[in-house]
Amino acid sequence: MDTLQFLLGGFAVALTPQNLMVAATGAFIGTIVGMLPGLGPINGVAILMPLAFALKLPPETALILLAAVYMGCEYGGRISSILLNVPGDAGAIMTALDGHPMAKNGLAGVALSISAWSSFIGALIATVGIVLFAPLLARWALAFGPAEYFALMCFAFACITGLMGDAPVKAALAAVIGLSLSTVGLDSNSGVYRFTGGDVHLSDGIQFIVVVIGVFSVSEILLMLEQHRSSAGLIHISGRKLFNLKEMAFTWWCTLRSSVVGFVVGVLPGAGATIASAMTYSMEKRLAGPDGHFGDGDIRGVAAPEAANNASAAGSFVPMLTLGVPGSGTTAVMVGALSLYNITPGPALFTQNPTLVWGLIASLFIANVMLLVINIPMVGVFTKVLRLPNWALAPGILAVSAVGVFSVHATTFDLMLMSGLGMVGYLLRKQGMPMAPLILGFVLGDLMEQNLRRALSITNGELGILVESPISIGLWIGAVAMVVVPPLMRLRAHRMQAADAA
């Protein structure tokens, strides 16, 4: 059992005092960031990433911090969903549907604790899934050549645009913008400077942190100005703080089912927590049939989406670690973080850097236990943070963001670029353009171009190599299906609704 041995090695890494402390800090910060409406896992990871680098944390410790923040966010989102009826992050939208009615019926404590419990189970199952499947996938992916990689990345973009729903063209456009931003700077193959306008600050390319912070943090502040968030409707937690055994048994199978579905959805590149939680919610609603009272505080309506969004968050580590192609916007940011350390995730990572991979996997287990522990008894502490006024929060976010950007290169130019990208990001988001494909494009741009050029070098420019191997053919078919099938399904659902109405 190689895997078990590696996992034990991973626990040896994760259990060092420094890494334990970092995981606990990350879990705590993540819960707060996830809980605050507007701030989601991408913001949290983006703001902390440069700081981890500036603090000179070793790569595995930095990754543990970011992973703990990510997991924490998926826990935290439910708190504001349940108590405020405002989802703390996108993955917790479904939780509000039944969580808030439960809280209004005086069951806030039960809703919070059962959702923490199902979050725990979801993340646990998904982490076990990583241990079982990631090494297999990594071994298989070692056979990938440049042509297969190029096809894989196109598949990832197809997933993220096809599953984005209402605006696939805008999602595709976002990906193209991200890819274009990544071409700025020196082309290492030929020594040509591209799109730099002769500016020395750009000859190295645009810093990843500048893009992420600009597009997510700065634009978020401007978007926050338009939403009036207040803690006025905050429901006070009264009555029973913990779920009882009967409630646990009642939700057990639904939690398990949702965890497995969440994990599978998370592994698919591009499909994240939002889709996973929405899918499992409607699945459980259908399964429950007339017995359920979904929408007026059914406990399963809280357990299912929470299990699913945590499972999908953990599942999205699988494509990132094994293929180097991130499964969600947040893991895309983590790939960018690793690139600061000159580490390129991919199948070789499992053999070349087992400390990093298995240390991360082991800390997912540990961070998950920590999150369960801090999320059930300490919910009261977190709700106090929800009362933090925006006039203090927004400048705080800006200040920490600027510190992060400044800590990398210490230039005013980067700060100005951050502000500029923030404005552009704001305008694009106002137009309903999703930002996750942009980040994915920016992260994958260089890799994609390199693999395309390498593949075409093999055949001296003959395009046929891109569709030669069965793996690439399968990936291309998958990519086309991802783009074509969801709109067709929507069309069908539309027709059926129209037929029902008639």
Add this chain to the structure above:
Amino acid sequence: MSDRILGAACLVAGAGMAWAAQDYAAPISYEPVGPRAFPLLLAGLMALAGSWLVARPGPQGFGLAREHFKTIGLAAAAVFAYAALFETFGFPLATTVMALPVGMAFGGSWKQSLAGGVVMGFAFYLMFDKLLDVVLPTGLLSFVLGGR
């Protein structure tokens, strides 16, 4: 702003990219695909998506919220000013200067925002620079805090 404007902007950006990329050529080429192909491909895709948006704009334009126009402009200006003054004023002072308008845009009184900025400026400076070893500029206050 409507989808049409976004689409037109993409068309312009795509054309600009193609124009800038047309003479990217390697001095000595030893691979069939040079530095020009990928940017040109992206320029084409961007123009394609742009023309789609021009031809078939979405049903509802989101539009900039007019009632928030002033506060958003104020906050945006504050962000740029913060970036510009970060080094010369130094972190604590620049943060104070930024927190005043941003805090007020978010509904704080000027006293609250100013106090929040001063506290944050110095607390974050002490935490990051002194405690966590992330070096921050001290700017105008360098005679008190040291550094530059």
